[in-house]
Amino acid sequence: MSPLERALVVSALLFGIGLAGALTRRNAILVLAGIELMLTAVNLNVIAFWRHGGQTASAAGPAFVLFVIAVAAAETAVGLALIIAWFRQRRTVQLDEADTLKG
Amino acid sequence: MDAQLAQYIPVLILLVLAGAVSGGMLLLAHWLGKAGRRTAAKDMAYECGMVPVGGGSTRLAVKFYLVAMLFILFDIEVVFLYPWAVVFRELLREAATANLIFWAMVSFLGVLFAGYLYAWRKGALDWHEPRRAGSPAAPNRSR
Amino acid sequence: MNNAAYIQLFKLAGPEMLIALAALAVLLVDLTLMRGAPVRARRVIAVLLTGVGGFAAALYLLQVPLRAVSWGGLWAVDPLTQLVKLGLVGLAVLTAVLSLEADYTDHVGEHFALLLLATVGLMVMAGAADLVLVFLGLELTGLSLYPLVALNKAGPRATEAALKYFFFGALAAAVTLFGFSFLYGLSGTTNLAGIAAALRGRGFDPLLALAVVFSLVGFGFKVAAVPFHLWAPDAYQGAPTPVAAFIASGSKLAGFFLLGRFVALALPESGDAGRAALFTPGWVPAVAVLALASMVLGNLAALAQRDLKRLLAYSAIAHAGYLLLAVLALNGAANRPAALAALVYYAGTYALAGLGAFAVAGHVERHAGAAALNHLTGLGRRAPWLAAGLAVFLLSLAGLPPLAGFPAKFYVFAAALNTPHAGAVSLGLVVVALLLSPVGFYYYLRVLKLAFVTESEKRPAGPDAPGNSPQGGENRFGVETAVALLAAAGVLGLGLFPQWLLGPLQAAVREAGG
Numbered sequence: 001m002s003p004l005e006r007a008l009v010v011s012a013l014l015f016g017i018g019l020a021g022a023l024t025r026r027n028a029i030l031v032l033a034g035i036e037l038m039l040t041a042v043n044l045n046v047i048a049f050w051r052h053g054g055q056t057a058s059a060a061g062p063a064f065v066l067f068v069i070a071v072a073a074a075e076t077a078v079g080l081a082l083i084i085a086w087f088r089q090r091r092t093v094q095l096d097e098a099d100t101l102k103g
Numbered sequence: 104m105d106a107q108l109a110q111y112i113p114v115l116i117l118l119v120l121a122g123a124v125s126g127g128m129l130l131l132a133h134w135l136g137k138a139g140r141r142t143a144a145k146d147m148a149y150e151c152g153m154v155p156v157g158g159g160s161t162r163l164a165v166k167f168y169l170v171a172m173l174f175i176l177f178d179i180e181v182v183f184l185y186p187w188a189v190v191f192r193e194l195l196r197e198a199a200t201a202n203l204i205f206w207a208m209v210s211f212l213g214v215l216f217a218g219y220l221y222a223w224r225k226g227a228l229d230w231h232e233p234r235r236a237g238s239p240a241a242p243n244r245s246r
Numbered sequence: 247m248n249n250a251a252y253i254q255l256f257k258l259a260g261p262e263m264l265i266a267l268a269a270l271a272v273l274l275v276d277l278t279l280m281r282g283a284p285v286r287a288r289r290v291i292a293v294l295l296t297g298v299g300g301f302a303a304a305l306y307l308l309q310v311p312l313r314a315v316s317w318g319g320l321w322a323v324d325p326l327t328q329l330v331k332l333g334l335v336g337l338a339v340l341t342a343v344l345s346l347e348a349d350y351t352d353h354v355g356e357h358f359a360l361l362l363l364a365t366v367g368l369m370v371m372a373g374a375a376d377l378v379l380v381f382l383g384l385e386l387t388g389l390s391l392y393p394l395v396a397l398n399k400a401g402p403r404a405t406e407a408a409l410k411y412f413f414f415g416a417l418a419a420a421v422t423l424f425g426f427s428f429l430y431g432l433s434g435t436t437n438l439a440g441i442a443a444a445l446r447g448r449g450f451d452p453l454l455a456l457a458v459v460f461s462l463v464g465f466g467f468k469v470a471a472v473p474f475h476l477w478a479p480d481a482y483q484g485a486p487t488p489v490a491a492f493i494a495s496g497s498k499l500a501g502f503f504l505l506g507r508f509v510a511l512a513l514p515e516s517g518d519a520g521r522a523a524l525f526t527p528g529w530v531p532a533v534a535v536l537a538l539a540s541m542v543l544g545n546l547a548a549l550a551q552r553d554l555k556r557l558l559a560y561s562a563i564a565h566a567g568y569l570l571l572a573v574l575a576l577n578g579a580a581n582r583p584a585a586l587a588a589l590v591y592y593a594g595t596y597a598l599a600g601l602g603a604f605a606v607a608g609h610v611e612r613h614a615g616a617a618a619l620n621h622l623t624g625l626g627r628r629a630p631w632l633a634a635g636l637a638v639f640l641l642s643l644a645g646l647p648p649l650a651g652f653p654a655k656f657y658v659f660a661a662a663l664n665t666p667h668a669g670a671v672s673l674g675l676v677v678v679a680l681l682l683s684p685v686g687f688y689y690y691l692r693v694l695k696l697a698f699v700t701e702s703e704k705r706p707a708g709p710d711a712p713g714n715s716p717q718g719g720e721n722r723f724g725v726e727t728a729v730a731l732l733a734a735a736g737v738l739g740l741g742l743f744p745q746w747l748l749g750p751l752q753a754a755v756r757e758a759g760g
Contacts (some may be wrong), residue, residue: 015424016121017224020129022417031413037421042427049431060436064378066182068423071385073179075170075416078389082396082409084168089402095413098406102110103479114453217270224277 007048009087017039028093032076066085166230173222180215184208257416258323261331262369265338268299269362276355283409285352293342298337299362307332312507319437320373322507325754326590330372330503333594336602337496338365340732344488344605346725347612351397351486360397361492364390369498377426377436380504384464387500391493395485407484408564414477418467425460429512430454445513457531458513462536465508466499468561471566472539482559487611490555491604494562495597502593506586509533510576529738531572533621534671541568541678554607556618557689558600561643564686565571565596568658571675584606584664587751588657594747595642595650595740597754603639604735609726619696625685626698633697634731640690643738645683650737653744655679 001009021034043065044079050061087093147154187208194200221226256263272295307328342361345382351357351509367386374380378693398404430436430624433444445454459576468476482490513529544564569592575585608619609632614621626633641650659679665672 005114008114009120010120012114012117013124016125017128017390019418020125022413022420024129028409030415032416034422035413035416038417039423042420042423045424045429047510048384049427049434052642053434055433055434058435060378063186064381064430064436066186066588067378069182070179071382071389073175073233074389074417075385077176078392079412080168080172082392082405082412085396086402086405086409095409098409100403100406101484102408118456213272217274221273221277 002052004048004052006011007044007052011041011048013041014038014044026094028086031095032079033084035074036072036076036078039068041097043068062067169227170230173227177215177219183211255321257281258321259373261306262337262366262373262753264303265299265335265366265369266278268295268302269359269366271295271299273355273359276358280355280719285349285354288354289348289566292578294640296342296358300342300365304332306334315642319380319440320634322373324507324757324758325641327373328588329750329754330499330590330594333597334365334372334500337492337499337597338362338368339599340601340729341488341492341496343725344601344608344729345486346704347608348488348639349612350749351399353397357394357397360390360394360487362680364394364492365496368496371500371504373440374504374507377430377441380414380421380438380508381423381426383500383504383548384468385419387468387497388412388419391489391497395481396488397597398484401486403405403484403664406519407481410482411645413479414474415467418464420688422462422464424579425457426615428457429461432457432654438508441512447724449558460542461508462529462532465501466504466536467542469498469505469566469569470563471536471570472543472563475540475563475566478563479556479559482562483553483555485557487555487604487608487617489536491601491608494604495601495608496523498562498566499590499593499597502566502573502589506573506589509573510586512581518622523702524592530574530577530671534675535568537567537574537675539680540564540570541675542567546621546639548689549685551689552619554610554619554622557619557693558603561689562600563687564572565592565643568655569593569596571672571679572658574672575658575665575677577665581661581664583752583755584657585661587748587755588654590749590751591744592652592654592658593738594729595654598736598740599639599642599651602635602730603643605730605733606636606724607728608641609682609724618621619693622693622696623700624697629727632730635696635727636697637738638734639730640694642741644687644690647741648743650709650739650744652741653748657744657748658673 018034018039018041019070021037022031023034025031025034046065046068051057054100062075083093086098090097187204191204195203265458272292275295276288276292280291282290301561336362342358343359345361347663348354364387367390368381368385369383370386371383374383392408392415395411396405396408416612426436429441433441451724463474467477467646481493481565485493509529540563543562544562544567548557548560548564551560567587572585572592573587575588576582609629610625611617625636638649643653643656645651659676662672662676
């Protein structure tokens with residue numbers, strides 16, 4: 001396997017693990033962790049394409065990754081804030097208890 | 104099969120692999136998790152060989168998460184200093200771009216500073232809250 | 247990048263910066279000068295600041311040279327984006343006015359600052375010409391709207407709605423980004439036009455199809471298309487009503503405009519080699535499936551709703567299906583200008599009607615404690631102006647002729663029927679849409695029947711609504727009535743004279759070059 005393919009395999013694995021975690025976990029914090037893992041897979045993907053795809057002349061790839069990292073942090077912070085707010089009201093972080101809105 | 108398509112076979116394989124591994128992990132955990140006998144000693148939390156004090160999973164005060172949140176934000180925003188630092192010398196050489204690189208960073212830090220001021224004024228940085236007993240942020244027991 | 251380019255960026259992104267500055271100003275003024283002032287006064291000041299920011303941005307949008315080129319390929323400024331941004335600013339200001347009665351929160355500064363930041367995100371979405379900016383716009387909007395939904399001290403339901411909105415949004419964003427990363431890898435650029443150029447003429451490519459389908463997930467979430475709609479009813483119902491109004495109007499308009507531009511700019515149109523070509527770009531079948539599922543599920547689920555905000559959410563999903571027909575019509579260069587104009591016209595008039603309907607829902611909710619459908623009984627007598635507005639909005643959403651919903655549907659269907667290479671698919675979808683129209687009529691008319699016909703002698707005081715205000719209080723000419731009347735006038739005017747909006751739109755599309 002070429003270096004690019006190896007990196008893509010790792011990133012696809014990361015993405016799959018993150019997605020599986022986000023979809024199967026009931027603990028809100030762990031779902032958040034799964035989503036972060038998916039974003040890490042994206043970063044690895046972009047950097048691999050940039051490094052091994054012959055695109056090192058332009059800085060678009062790394063710039064993209066920097067923005068993804070920063071936005072992922074902001075997303076985590078907002079998610080944590082919402083989880084805390086919910087915890088203060090319901091005393092739980094289990095997502096299957098989020099069931100008062102239906103119809 | 105033409106060469107162009109064959110080029111992507113590894114990628115398809117890896118997608119299958121990704122599914123198989125993540126599914127396999129869940130299944131393995133499901134099967135293996137039940138194997139073995141559990142004893143009181145095994146279930147005890149490991150604390151450097153000492154007899155542990157308190158439960159294995161104590162609840163942390165919600166305050167920790169608030170601080171963690173602020174830390175993540177201000178920590179990660181520094182990421183934008185790196186590309187700036189990389190081009191900084193080069194752009195500093197000419198008078199016109201020197202101005203540019205200075206004001207670009209000043210405007211970025213200005214926004215960051217506004218956020219810092221906001222967190223400060225809101226009291227998010229105070230560890231000791233004025234009203235401690237019975238405040239919603241205090242460590243709590245379940246229900 | 248040199249100095250001149252940087253200054254040009256400041257010029258082109260001026261409106262966004264003005265709005266962002268207004269957000270910071272609202273936050274800091276509320277935190278310093280207005281500290282300790284009564285909540286009502288803080289709200290008035292915040293609305294005034296929002297209005298000033300919006301007005302300045304609108305003036306800037308009208309005055310800046312419209313033919314400016316994109317900045318380093320990142321940022322598109324053309325008559326069309328300016329027009330859409332103008333609409334977005336208008337919707338934001340209307341939402342702010344609606345929030346004048348926002349007694350659901352004490353976080354006044356945060357409320358309006360987040361609203362303004364969400365507007366900046368929507369404007370970035372409208373102007374983005376690069377994957378990085380598309381992503382930033384989507385995320386800025388989302389990250390501002392999630393906490394806004396939670397800003398309701400009424401309790402856990404709002405937080406739960408925000409949590410659902412957040413998790414669906416974050417997941418969709420991650421999947422979309424994964425798609426973007428493959429688009430970048432396959433084309434070697436993050437520029438939308440560059441991607442299209444690099445991808446044009448490729449044969450069927452599983453990886454490309456994967457990248458495109460993954461990329462569409464995030465857009466599907468933003469516009470609440472089935473199967474990415476699950477958050478919408480909960481978020482609309484749990485959110486404070488002005489926020490729900492903004493999500494239903496501004497977020498929808500920007501989301502569809504971005505989706506349209508993304509499809510038109512970044513994804514190559516299918517070739518003319520017949521049936522197989524349809525699947526080459528990958529997005530045509532995906533969008534067709536989304537459109538069909540949204541129309542059917544949205545319309546049918548709306549039938550079963552007992553809450554006005556939930557009903558509007560499902561009707562929004564159904565309208566997302568109709569709008570996706572216009573997106574589908576973007577396939578094929580010849581049809582593109584007409585389809586894009588129809589898309590923006592539909593999304594714009596829908597946004598106006600949706601905002602108005604939510605204004606009415608907000609009024610009902612404030613006086614009855616919830617916006618359940620049976621709280622509407624007797625609205626026609628209690629608040630005739632509002633009830634008349636509600637009738638205009640719902641009949642427009644149903645697509646009745648003198649109102650804006652009719653020309654909107656007409657132009658979208660016309661564009662869909664002209665779609666090249668996908669005639670059979672589009673024809674089928676239009677037939678489905680027409681067959682579902684009576685369903686829409688039925689549930690809209692059911693609401694109006696409650697408001698106008700049903701006698702309200704056994705006036706239902708909801709279980710959670712003990713504080714029914716006296717009749718006199720409800721009759722007062724409040725901000726909701728003002729916003730509703732304004733929106734109703736817009737819907738009626740654009741229905742009678744569609745050329746008022748469609749004319750400038752078509753000119754803008756022509757000038758922007760599709």
